[in-house]
Amino acid sequence: MKKSLLAILIAAILFVGYLLYNAFSYSSTQLQVEPVEKTPIPDGAIERFTESISIKTISYQEEEHFDSIQFQLFNDFLHRSYPQVHEQCEHNIFNGYSHLFRWDGQDANLQPIILMAHHDVVPIASLPLWTVHPFEEGVKNDTIYGRGAMDDKCSMISILEAVEQMMNEGYTPKRTIYLAFGHDEELFGPRGALEIARYLEEKGVKAAMVLDEGLARTERMIPNLDKETALIGIAEKGGVSLEMIVNMAGGHSSMPAPETSIDVLSAAVSKVKKNPLEASITPALHGFLDKLGPEMDFKSKLAFSNRSIFKSMILGTLGSSNSTNALIRTTTSPTIFNAGIKENVIPTSSRAVINFRILPGETPDDVLAHVIKVVDDPRVDIKVIGAGRNPSPVSPIDNKAYETLERSIKEIFPNILTSPNLVVGGTDSRHFSSISPNIYRFVPFRITPENQACFHGIDERVPVEEFEDAIRFYRRLIINSNELDLN
Ligand SMILES: [Zn+2]
Known part of the structure; x- marks a missing residue:
């Protein structure tokens, strides 16, 4: 009797010891990265961002409400605002309003990367509840307001600002960079992203990485974690x-x-x-x-x-x-x-x-x-x-593409943690699974308990500082992607 009690006691001590050993040896796997110096922001970037928001590129459920004049205005805005992008890239337009720009790299043997975003927005359901007009007011208290400020013109315009700036500086990437902008993401992308993906597939394009919207930097959104965390979507439902x-x-x-x-x-x-x-x-x-x-x-x-x-x-x-x-x-x-x-x-x-x-x-x-x-x-x-x-395939996190993304995030946002996660909504990148196994979903602005409801909701907004850091982030990602090793 005594012997078996002793055996149970020893087993319990070993078991607790095993649990504690695991907990104490559960050490950080965060990539350690030195932050980089902040680069200047192109003149007029904020004005171009607010102008992009003022154009009502709304995706309505009912096809007859589609306002082609607004989408044409947006095309004109792009052409006028990003002359270098239009001059230096091969430019294809899909169904009138979705855009694919190809910025050729010096080394044609390297697989390209694809930066994705969309410029259509959801309609305004409760205009009287907005404290700032969703299409008319622009910047207030160092914050850019309007439909599309978060989803997803912030990311589209910051990608374009970064590329235009780098082109003006005479930068040429080693690796080809595609910019893919859909005009019907909010309707699941049949005319935009799907067509772009088909085109790339026909051309036999295989990308080293695709980056689209999906998850973001988060603050106070994860229980038992008080540090800012960049969540990177590696799959979507x-x-x-x-x-x-x-x-x-x-x-x-x-x-x-x-x-x-x-x-x-x-x-x-x-x-x-x-x-x-x-x-x-x-x-x-x-x-x-x-x-x-x-x-x-x-x-x-x-x-x-x-x-x-x-x-x-x-x-x-x-x-x-x-x-x-x-x-x-x-x-x-x-x-x-x-x-x-x-x-x-x-x-x-x-x-x-x-x-x-x-x-x-x-x-x-x-x-x-x-x-x-x-x-x-x-x-x-x-x-x-x-x-x-079907759910998307799950992108790997033990490869150079993911590490490059993590590195670029941590260089621009010091002390931030990074982590993979699942996207519970849908993004245009779902159409790209045949183009690359390395599809990641992340935008560089911050989601908090205070602003999460303005996504598709009221008073959609992004602080000026976060827009500026978004430009720096995409710039950094383009530079780092040159070093991206596929193996
Ligand atoms: Zn979106």
């Missing part, structure tokens, strides 16, 4: 919407049957909602925990360094908040529920739509199979609306 229809006898509401189409459908929706797809620690999340875990408090270090043991606790904690739940599983969102036309008539048909955002590793077919199994009721007709979208 897919999506699918399922329609569920129940057709059953209707009749007068005074003599209802035990079950009606509404009862059956609501039970089905409720089952789907209560049985989400399984949570998992994806490669992007492993990368996130590897890079940021060591920077956190001891409790987090203990859990994340022993993640196979604490897996269910980690997933439980992440699953308890909406934003982190989206990182660990395919999410389930009922978005449409229709039935009935009159208060005393039992409808013969009920319809619901559930939107799923799919985690890398799963497919629209997996989601359909899961839902059919969970609903388990032949009266519910379940089918996919349109074509589902």
Whole structure:
């Protein structure tokens, strides 16, 4: 008896020792980089940025609202504002308003890099709530306001400013640089990014790196981490919407049957909602925990360094908040529920739509199979609306392309941490998976708890200083990409 107690005690001590050893040896994997000196900003850059915002390049859901005059004005603005880019690059226009510029490098043997952005913006839903007009006012309190200030004209204009500036200085890259700007990203990019990607594919272009929007610098957005962190999207979720229809006898509401189409459908929706797809620690999340875990408090270090043991606790904690739940599983969102036309008539048909955002590793077919199994009721007709979208491939983080990106971020933003993560929305870069395995999603401005709601929302804005640093960041990335080694 005593012996077995002793054995248990020794095993417990060894186990705790093992956990503590892992936690104490869980040391920083952050790339150490010296910051570079701040370069001057081109004259008139802020005015050009505010002018770009004043042009209403809005993507409406309804095609008939498309305002070609505004998009033509934007083309004219680009032509007038970036003469060197237009003179020195091969320039292709897709469907009138999407642009691909090719800035030739000296060494044709090096694979190019592609810098992406988009210039369409979402419509204004609540104009009276804006404190600054979304298209008219420009700069206020050292901050640039307007629709597109964050998404995504900031990144497009800072890329163009950096390239125009470098061309004016006589810089020639070793590696070819493409600038790819779509005009319909907010509509999933069928006329812009998709066409550009097809064109590049036909030309046989293979890129060393593609950089698009997606994630950003963040401050106070990650629990148990007080340092500023640049999150780099290495994959994006897919999506699918399922329609569920129940057709059953209707009749007068005074003599209802035990079950009606509404009862059956609501039970089905409720089952789907209560049985989400399984949570998992994806490669992007492993990368996130590897890079940021060591920077956190001891409790987090203990859990994340022993993640196979604490897996269910980690997933439980992440699953308890909406934003982190989206990182660990395919999410389930009922978005449409229709039935009935009159208060005393039992409808013969009920319809619901559930939107799923799919985690890398799963497919629209997996989601359909899961839902059919969970609903388990032949009266519910379940089918996919349109074509589902597969999640993107996961880009590597142990290569030179990723390191070059990290280095460029840390040179411009001293003391910042970097980490890979998953993009839960969609970006134009999803169309580029055949062009490069190294697709990263990052814009260099800052997202905080205070400004995150202005993304597609009210008072969209970016501080002047962050716009200026964005120009410096893209400039640095272009310079560093010359050294990019593909192996
Ligand atoms: Zn965007």
